Structure formats: structure tokens, C-alpha cells
Amino acid sequence: MMRLIGWRLVQLPIVLAVIYVVTFLLVWVAPGDPFSGDRAIDPSVLQRLKERYNADSPAQFLATYPWRLIVHQDFGDSLQYKEWSVNDIIRSSLPVSVILGLFAMLIATILGVGIGTLAAVAKGGWVDWASVAISLIGISLPSFVVAAILLLLSASDLFRGIFAIGRFEKPIDLILPGVALSLAPMAYIVRLTRVSMLDVLSSDFVRTALAKGVSRHRIVWKHCLRNAILPVLSYLGPAAAMTLTGSFVVEKVFNIPGLGQHFVNSVLNRDQTLIIGVVIVYSAFVLLFNLAVDLLYGIVDPRIQVGGAK
Amino acid sequence: MTQAAAIAITDDIIAPSDTFWHRLFSSGRLLIGGGVVLVVLVVCLFTLPLTLNTQSTFYYDQQIGEHVRQPPSATVTGWFGYDTLGRSLLARCLLGGTISLMIGLASATIAVVVGTTVGLISGYIGGWVDSLMMRIVDILYGLPYILLVILLKIAIEPQLGALFDAMKTDRWFSSAQAANLVVMFLSIGLVSWLTLARVVRGQVLTLREQPFIEAARALGLPRYRIFMRHVLPNLIGPITVYATLTVPSAILQESFLSFLGVGIRLPMPTWGSLASEGIAALSPVKFYWWMLTFPCLLLMLTLLSLNFLGDGLRDLLDPKRDAAKI
Numbered sequence: 001m002m003r004l005i006g007w008r009l010v011q012l013p014i015v016l017a018v019i020y021v022v023t024f025l026l027v028w029v030a031p032g033d034p035f036s037g038d039r040a041i042d043p044s045v046l047q048r049l050k051e052r053y054n055a056d057s058p059a060q061f062l063a064t065y066p067w068r069l070i071v072h073q074d075f076g077d078s079l080q081y082k083e084w085s086v087n088d089i090i091r092s093s094l095p096v097s098v099i100l101g102l103f104a105m106l107i108a109t110i111l112g113v114g115i116g117t118l119a120a121v122a123k124g125g126w127v128d129w130a131s132v133a134i135s136l137i138g139i140s141l142p143s144f145v146v147a148a149i150l151l152l153l154s155a156s157d158l159f160r161g162i163f164a165i166g167r168f169e170k171p172i173d174l175i176l177p178g179v180a181l182s183l184a185p186m187a188y189i190v191r192l193t194r195v196s197m198l199d200v201l202s203s204d205f206v207r208t209a210l211a212k213g214v215s216r217h218r219i220v221w222k223h224c225l226r227n228a229i230l231p232v233l234s235y236l237g238p239a240a241a242m243t244l245t246g247s248f249v250v251e252k253v254f255n256i257p258g259l260g261q262h263f264v265n266s267v268l269n270r271d272q273t274l275i276i277g278v279v280i281v282y283s284a285f286v287l288l289f290n291l292a293v294d295l296l297y298g299i300v301d302p303r304i305q306v307g308g309a310k
Numbered sequence: 311m312t313q314a315a316a317i318a319i320t321d322d323i324i325a326p327s328d329t330f331w332h333r334l335f336s337s338g339r340l341l342i343g344g345g346v347v348l349v350v351l352v353v354c355l356f357t358l359p360l361t362l363n364t365q366s367t368f369y370y371d372q373q374i375g376e377h378v379r380q381p382p383s384a385t386v387t388g389w390f391g392y393d394t395l396g397r398s399l400l401a402r403c404l405l406g407g408t409i410s411l412m413i414g415l416a417s418a419t420i421a422v423v424v425g426t427t428v429g430l431i432s433g434y435i436g437g438w439v440d441s442l443m444m445r446i447v448d449i450l451y452g453l454p455y456i457l458l459v460i461l462l463k464i465a466i467e468p469q470l471g472a473l474f475d476a477m478k479t480d481r482w483f484s485s486a487q488a489a490n491l492v493v494m495f496l497s498i499g500l501v502s503w504l505t506l507a508r509v510v511r512g513q514v515l516t517l518r519e520q521p522f523i524e525a526a527r528a529l530g531l532p533r534y535r536i537f538m539r540h541v542l543p544n545l546i547g548p549i550t551v552y553a554t555l556t557v558p559s560a561i562l563q564e565s566f567l568s569f570l571g572v573g574i575r576l577p578m579p580t581w582g583s584l585a586s587e588g589i590a591a592l593s594p595v596k597f598y599w600w601m602l603t604f605p606c607l608l609l610m611l612t613l614l615s616l617n618f619l620g621d622g623l624r625d626l627l628d629p630k631r632d633a634a635k636i
Contacts, residue, residue, distance in 0.1 A: 015449050023461060026461040026464070026465040027464070139558070139613065139614070140614045141609075142565045142566060142569070142582065142585065144565075144566070144586065145589065148602075152592060241451070241455070245455065248570060252570065263457070263460075264460070264571070267460050267572070268572070270464075275461075283457075
């Protein structure tokens with residue numbers, strides 16, 4: 001186990017370096033790198049960029065940028081927002097995005113596993129039908145539509161005064177965006193849990209436990225869930241990536257000052273330093289989350305030697 | 311299975327034959343899903359001469375001042391109402407459907423080619439090639455695809471536009487629009503092959519150990535022949551299933567991109583961009599419901615049908631795999 005963690009931690013910077021180079025190539029090879037200057041960049045910003053990175057060409061920049069990033073934890077200055085450094089932008093918007101994303105993942109996992117389990121236990125009952133409805137909506141309705149409908153609802157008389165509309169002020173304002181964001185991953189989690197729970201419920205050890213007089217409640221939530229939850233765990237990694245994608249659009253609908261808007265804007269404005277900063281931060285987060293999920297896998301199912309066995 | 315057995319016992323008849331065709335026609339999901347997709351596709355394609363013809367009243371960009379934000383009415387062009395520029399929403403939904411489905415199909419094709427190739431190589435060669443490739447797939451899996459899509463789009467689109475300009479391919483679309491479309495297929499396709507690569511690799515790994523492959527090897531068949539004649543045909547089932555399931559997810563991804571303003575360029579419609587126009591027209595004061603409802607309904611109907619079709623195909627072609635593997 002320790003070897004695995006060590007190995008993954010060694011891999012992390014390598015993967016990030018690959019992502020950095022690929023992003024750099026994609027962004028700077030595209031016409032309009034700041035040094036060739038066919039896009040209007042403030043001369044003072046460019047001057048500062050050249051001095052700080054001791055660079056006159058993209059190639060030199062490619063080499064000196066990571067150095068500064070590692071030694072000084074400095075992502076450089078934004079090329080478009082004159083007054084801001086990339087660090088400032090990330091520092092101010094990352095916490096909001098992270099909280100929103102984790103909140104959505106939490107709702108998706110807890111509700112998804114709960115509904116999926118209940119649906120499997122009472123197959124054909126109303127919870128089962130609800131689970132079908134959730135997965136159908138989740139796979140067929142883009143989250144921006146769900147978000148817009150929720151926004152409209154929050155503006156209606158029913159919820160008047162509970163949520164700030166189109167603004168982000170208090171933590172309670174994260175509830176609706178979180179719900180909108182959680183629906184797509186929840187749809188998959190419900191389906192996964194239901195199927196694997198049905199599978200586990202028909203296994204021999206359940207019959208044995210029933211025969212020995214263990215309560216149904218205990219069998220389902222204690223014995224079966226631990227087995228049935230494994231496919232869900234392995235889906236959490238992709239789900240995190242999916243939530244992140246969704247957060248771009250949901251943040252836009254609800255006007256949340258998160259990292260998503262900066263990502264899209266920076267790409268459209270060719271704000272190269274900001275793109276690189278945002279991509280690296282996002283990727284690092286997703287990679288760390290994946291690592292955490294892998295570790296969780298080993299805890300939930302001690303039989304699995306992550307990475308060791310086939 | 312149990313149902314068939316029950317019939318055989320109670321009615322004392324011979325159990326219905328379990329042939330491919332029988333299963334095909336007895337699967338409701340498959341028939342309904344496939345039927346709906348087919349109808350939508352045919353209607354969208356057959357109205358193309360109307361929606362792309364600048365002279366017809368059905369032209370997708372026909373702006374009529376007095377029709378601005380008119381609710382649905384009895385005239386054919388007004389069935390779905392009109393949008394903020396007075397364009398017939400029905401015409402835009404029809405062309406939008408064509409483009410959305412086209413993006414879905416083209417991206418799925420690219421995803422199938424890349425995913426199958428990677429999966430086959432990985433599974434068949436094995437060893438360090440396999441571990442390296444699967445590691446790459448793992449990493450890409452973890453990254454939000456939209457990063458890659460937008461970066462690819464920014465990197466390739468201008469060059470492609472210049473290329474199309476040089477080739478003078480502008481008959482219906484301008485070269486910029488054509489480049490926009492192609493980049494969309496490419497970038498969505500190039501991020502959608504991961505699941506397929508994993509599935510194909512897994513399948514190859516199991517197939518490799520099967521006795522019939524061993525027999526073929528013992529008979530001295532050359533490697534490529536074993537590959538083409540014995541391995542590949544056994545993969546058709548899972549590949550078809552995942553290709554079908556890639557189509558709806560590609561359509562959904564395009565709608566996200568359209569919403570973020572980096573999708574298909576306006577005035578070209580897609581269901582996604584129509585839905586986001588509908589959202590832009592939403593306000594608590596006046597609700598132009600038709601601008602959101604119709605594109606969303608079409609999108610939902612098609613995505614659901616495609617998913618049903620995929621699930622149905624999975625039961626048909628790949629009965630051993632359980633139904634909720636993603």
C-alpha cells in the first residue's frame with residue numbers, strides 16, 4: 001500500500017509535466033503567441049513577461065516557466081487582465097469552484113447510492129421508478145437546462161427570499177447549482193448501484209445471513225452495500241471530471257465567480273498564462289481526487305491490492 | 311430467460327427460438343429506440359433541401375420582422391413558434407437536428423476508429439506497450455474532456471479554415487463554418503474513445519486465452535490472420551454497442567460547448583445552441599416557453615432513444631455484460 005502511494009506520488013508530477021507541455025504546444029502553436037504580437041497585448045505586460053522569464057521566444061518561455069512555477073509558485077501575470085496575476089485570479093475563484101464541485105459530488109454519491117440501493121431492494125416499487133426517472137433525466141437533459149429551470153424556480157414566489165438570484169453571496173446559494181450539477185453523475189451512480197446491488201442481493205452469503213437471522217436492514221446496508229459500492233467507487237474519478245465540465249456551464253447560468261468562467265474566457269482571449277495556470281490547477285485537482293479514490297478502494301475492499309495484483 | 315421458461319411450462323409449447331432475429335424483434339427498447347432515431351433522422355434529412363434553400367419560407371435563417379417571438383401557431387413554419395429574430399423555430403430545429411446528429415455520428419466514428427485501434431494494439435501486444443497505453447487512457451479519463459476539446463479547437467480551427475479556403479469548398483457552408491464543423495467532430499471524437507479502448511482491450515485479453523485462438527495458433531495460422539479472422543469478428547458486438555452509446559454523449563458534449571459559446575458558430579443551429587438561446591430568452595417576467603421547450607424535447611427524445619438503442623443492442627449482442635456498465 002505504501003509503495004503504491006509512493007509510486008502514484010512520483011507519477012503525479014510527471015503527468016502534470018506532460019499536461020503542461022501538451023497545453024503549451026496547443027496554446028502557443030495556435031496563431032497569436034504573445035511574442036510574435038499579432039494580437040494586441042499591453043506592451044507593459046509583455047515587457048514584464050519578457051523580463052521576468054528572461055525569454056524572447058516561446059521556446060525559452062517553455063523552459064523558464066516551470067522553473068518559476070516550481071521555485072516561486074508563480075503562474076505569472078495574466079495577459080488580458082492587466083492588474084491581475086494568474087495567482088490572484090486562481091486564489092479568488094478556486095475555493096468557490098472546489099466547494100461547489102465537492103458539494104455536487106457529495107449529493108450525487110449519497111443520494112445516488114441511497115436511491116440505487118432502495119430501488120434494488122424494492123424492485124418495481126416507486127423508488128425503483130424514481131431511480132429510472134432520475135437516470136433518464138440525467139442522461140438526456142443537459143445540465144444547463146436543469147440549472148436554468150432551477151434558477152427560474154428560485155425566482156418564483158415559492159422560493160422567494162431564500163436564494164440570492166443570479167448572484168453568489170452566502171453558502172446557501174450553492175444549493176441549487178450543486179443540485180443541477182449533481183444530476184448527471186447521480187444518474188450513472190443510481191444505475192450502477194442498482195445493478196450491482198441486485199447482483200449482490202442474489203448471492204449466497206445473503207441467504208446465509210438471512211438464515212442466521214440477521215436483520216434485513218443490516219444485511220442490505222452493512223453486508224451488501226460494501227460489496228455493491230465498488231463499481232460506484234471506480235466511477236468517481238470520471239464523475240469528478242464530469243462534474244468539472246458541468247461546473248463550467250452551471251457557474252455560467254448561476255453567475256458564480258468560479259474558475260470555470262476564467263477557463264473559457266482565457267481560451268477565447270488567448271490569455272496564455274492564465275490558460276496554463278487554470279489547466280494545471282484543474283488537472284492537479286482531478287489527479288489528486290483520483291488518487292484519493294484509489295486509496296478509498298483499498299479501504300472499502302481490503303481484498304484489493306491496488307496496483308499490486310492484476 | 312425466466313419468462314421464456316414460464317411460457318414453455320404453462321402453455322406446453324416449445325420455447326420460442328432464441329435466434330438473433332427473434333431477439334431483435336422481441337426487444338421493445340431496441341425497436342422503439344431505433345424507430346424514433348430513424349424517424350427523427352429521416353425527417354431532418356428529408357427537409358434539408360427546404361431548410362438550406364435561401365428562397366424557401368423554411369430557410370433556417372429567414373428573418374421576418376413581424377414574427378419576432380410569436381408563439382406557436384397553425385401555419386407550418388409557425389408550429390414551433392418563432393425566435394428572437396423572427397426565424398421559424400421548426401426550420402431551425404430540423405436543421406439543428408441534422409447537425410447535432412451529424413456531429414454525434416461523425417464523432418462516434420472517429421472514436422470507434424481510435425478506440426478500437428488502441429484497444430486492439432494494447433490487448434494483443436500486451437507487455438509494456440499495454441501498460442503504457444492504459445496508463446495514458448487512465449490519465450485522459452481523469453481530465454475534463456472539455457479542456458482538451460477547447461484547446462484542440464483553438465489550435466486547429468484557424469489552420470483548417472485557411473485550408474478549406476484554399477480548397478474552395480463553400481457550397482452550402484462557408485469555409486469558416488466547414489472548419490468549425492470538422493473541428494467539432496474531430497475534437498469530440500478524439501476525447502470519446504477512452505471507454506471503447508478499455509472495453510476492446512478487455513475483450514481481446516479474454517479472447518486471447520480462448521481455446522479456439524490457441525487452436526488457430528497451433529495450426530500455424532499467421533498472426534495477422536488470427537487477428538483478422540478470429541479476434542476482430544468477436545469484437546463487432548461490443549464495438550457496435552459502445553459506438554451507439556457514444557453518439558448521444560457526443561451530442562450532449564456539443565450542446566455544452568454551444569452553451570459556452572465555443573460550439574458551432576451562429577447562425578448555424580444545433581439542438582444545444584437552440585436550447586441555450588431558449589435559456590437566454592428566459593426571464594421571470596415573460597416566459598417564451600416554446601424557445602426552450604421544443605429544442606429540449608427533441609434533444610431529450612433523441613438522446614433517450616439513442617441510449618435505449620444502445621442498451622437494447624447490448625442485451626442483443628453482448629448478453630453477458632451487465633446492463634449498467636458505463
